[in-house]
Amino acid sequence: MTLIHEPKIEACLRDILQTVSDPEIPVLSVLDLGVIREAIEEDGVVKIKVTPTYSGCPAMDVIADDLKAAFSKVGKIVEVDLVLSPAWSTDWISEEGLKKMEAYGIARPLSETKDKDALLGNEKLVKCPQCGSTNTQLVSQFGSTACKALFKCDDCQEPFDYFKCLK
């Protein structure tokens, strides 16, 4: 499954893509987030395929503009195409991206079954990004953006976002 979804990104374009960040979680680059599905240079034009995390994700238009701006700095023209299939999954966030996310204060997505248990309040599984305790509770299934849920740590008392599993 992971092989089929492996994005086709030309090595020479990676450095610039790495400088374009997700407007909602600025510590993550679009590569870390796994939304770039293809980036190739053809006849002097950089063609990029982007997939949204959620259908209504308002960050998509911003990402498309940022990509154009980043490449125009090095004199390259960009064509951005939005693709829906295959649908984005939290599995596509890179391990490096997950670490950056945690350091930023957002708990990383659990596996599908554990995510369900955590969101239904059946089990305490989400780890507080501040103190590392799993003595946490769900405040709201929906957080500051559609991709996150709001949690609270019962040890350090800090509220925090949990990035929901999406498969």
Added chain:
Amino acid sequence: MEKTALFNYILGIADNNLILGQGLGELCGHGPNLETDIALTNIALDLFGQTRSYYQYAAKLSAIHKTEDDVAYLRKEREYKNVLLVEQPNTHFGYVIARQYLFDVFNYLFVEKLQHSKDETLSAIAKKAIKEVSYHKRFSGDWVKRLGDGTEESNQKMQEAIDGLWQYTNELFEMTEADEIALKAGIGVNLSELKEAYYKEVSEVLKEATLTIPENPYFQKGGKQGIHTEHMGYILADLQYMQRTYPNMTW
């Protein structure tokens, strides 16, 4: 499948999302508490996102409507094909939740089947949507149980909502001409086949929520043919105001 028929088929799906999303968007900043406020507007955003994908596709097929915005904003009331359920007004929170739940169960069953459409675009939209709709259903279902099996007052309000909205559920499964054509082409979903699973699932949740299903109901329909309830005009007035007043405006 012929373009006009496909266009009509897509609107039959997308208009439900648009109108329900518009109703939920109205609640932004007015939810009973912060969490439910955020949840309802997040659901609205998902629905708009899905609608946008459908309308972008529809605009490619239409000779009259050039862009997704034209499709969304520049039709007359009779041209909107949403079911009556989604245009029912925001009254109290229990009513909003009941309307949402009764739609979410249908929507989940629907996109589950639409994933297998022979039309690649519709299948891709559905595969994206199903992940989102499963969250919606979990949210609204939890609240149906919480309010139904809650205090005497919340139970009573929830029961009133179910009694009021139940008459609009049957229309969800009505097959229009566009539905029939799309089904034959291997593109559309057989709505009548979803009916049994829908009522089974809803009945179980209502039972758990200590709510009862209205006996001998009379079912209303008409939305799919563009014959709407009195609420629709107000929704469209809000929705279309900017484009009607300042044609072609953008920001």
